[in-house]
Amino acid sequence: MVEKVWGRDDLPAPFVAPQGQRIGEIWFEPPPELPQVLIKYLFTSEKLSVQVHPSDANALPGEAGKEECWLVIDAAPDARLAIGFRHAVEREDIAAAARDGSIEQLLQWYPARPGDLFYLPAGTVHAIGEGLALVEVQQASDTTFRLYDYGRPRELHLDRALAVARGEPYAAAHRRSIADGPVLVDGPFFRFDRIEGAPEPATFAAFTGPLLALPLAGKLSAGDVRAGPGECLYAPACDVVDFSHAEVTLLVRAAI
Template structure:
């Protein structure tokens, strides 16, 4: 299986944005886009383990929680939903909430959810570009306004809403009470450099998330030994024969591709369905071993490139 562009689906959300800035060539939308999901499917192919998204928030999201593997399987689903957030952009004062300020009983939690006072019990934290947060299944959480976030998660979108700030969407308080871990957690993760170019942002039993910072006009070999998702967050170049620009998503499994970096460098997020960073993911190719460049110049400011092709399906909330 070769490296390939992931398909894109946009989802309308009441908390989303009309203006997606640099993440879309058609920056101003007619309806508020909250999520951009990347997918890759093949006829008869295996089910994917992970889901990669971009989140765009103009307002706070609902307060919510997700089931773990055991609860999800008891409900007939393949897996639970643990997730990680990488903050791409943050307005001044932007915040996220992960876990609670103090331990609660189920009775206290249910009462706070019904009254709406649960928001004041969450552990709200400042969020800035480059921050990484891990949200295990069962942890009560929310995303604030003014953020663009790359999210990697187990492939299950089951969400139990606890409080939705007066919106008319369905709540799932009893389900949330049954699965929530009513305690404070340590959610913020600090990067660990594996090499100069490669940083482990976080690892958990279900996936790893890395950031690759590749300098301008260099040449690399990327090897995906397991299910892997890549997102271009800065700069540009080519991956194999494919153009790679800001907002482009890629999928690979059990294959390799050459990365030719453009004149502005390139920054990639790489999510792998493994509990530890894969050995041999990235290798710089010596000049003597490089193939001749494509006839077209590789750079990161091409004209007419659709960063996110919104002609694809749009799903209502």
């Protein structure tokens, strides 16, 4: 559990925040067999900073590229996510808006509803709004450059953020929904599926190597290891996981 200024002290079940702590993130540390991907829960009571991540190609020494996606699992009626800009903007316009706080108005804010999936390529300027519970799947990187933080006393990283930010609208092709089928992301860094009950043969075929399984409802096991809601199961392959008590499960593996 990671405390955040924008976190919550009333986490949804099955999580319980320690007394006096505002928990914003719950991380499942990548196992040695699958170090490339990181899964988190995010819980927000306030807006997160406006930020951006580098790609592997434009990361400097000591940094690491980061592409990510968000699956909305709960949302207040007016919850929103800022992703990309309303129209193409130049770097100097982004810099000026970050300094005076008007960058919020430059960003495109999308309504967020349970079951929505947003994939964010590296370089996408973004901010998560309040009243959300998300599952985030990402490259295992903590390199984040803040452009704006609502006056909070945290470091900003304008030079590096401007160097990697894309001043463009968010592509509609990166949005999906659980209604579109089990494959949420099949990208350059990870595969991410949502399944109900037992996987179909195509899912078993796609997850023949190391994977992480996150039960949202129901239970899973692999040998003597069991996992329920709020936990994450590592398995060497999908066919060793017992889905007989599974209801809704998220599966993640590194790209092949």
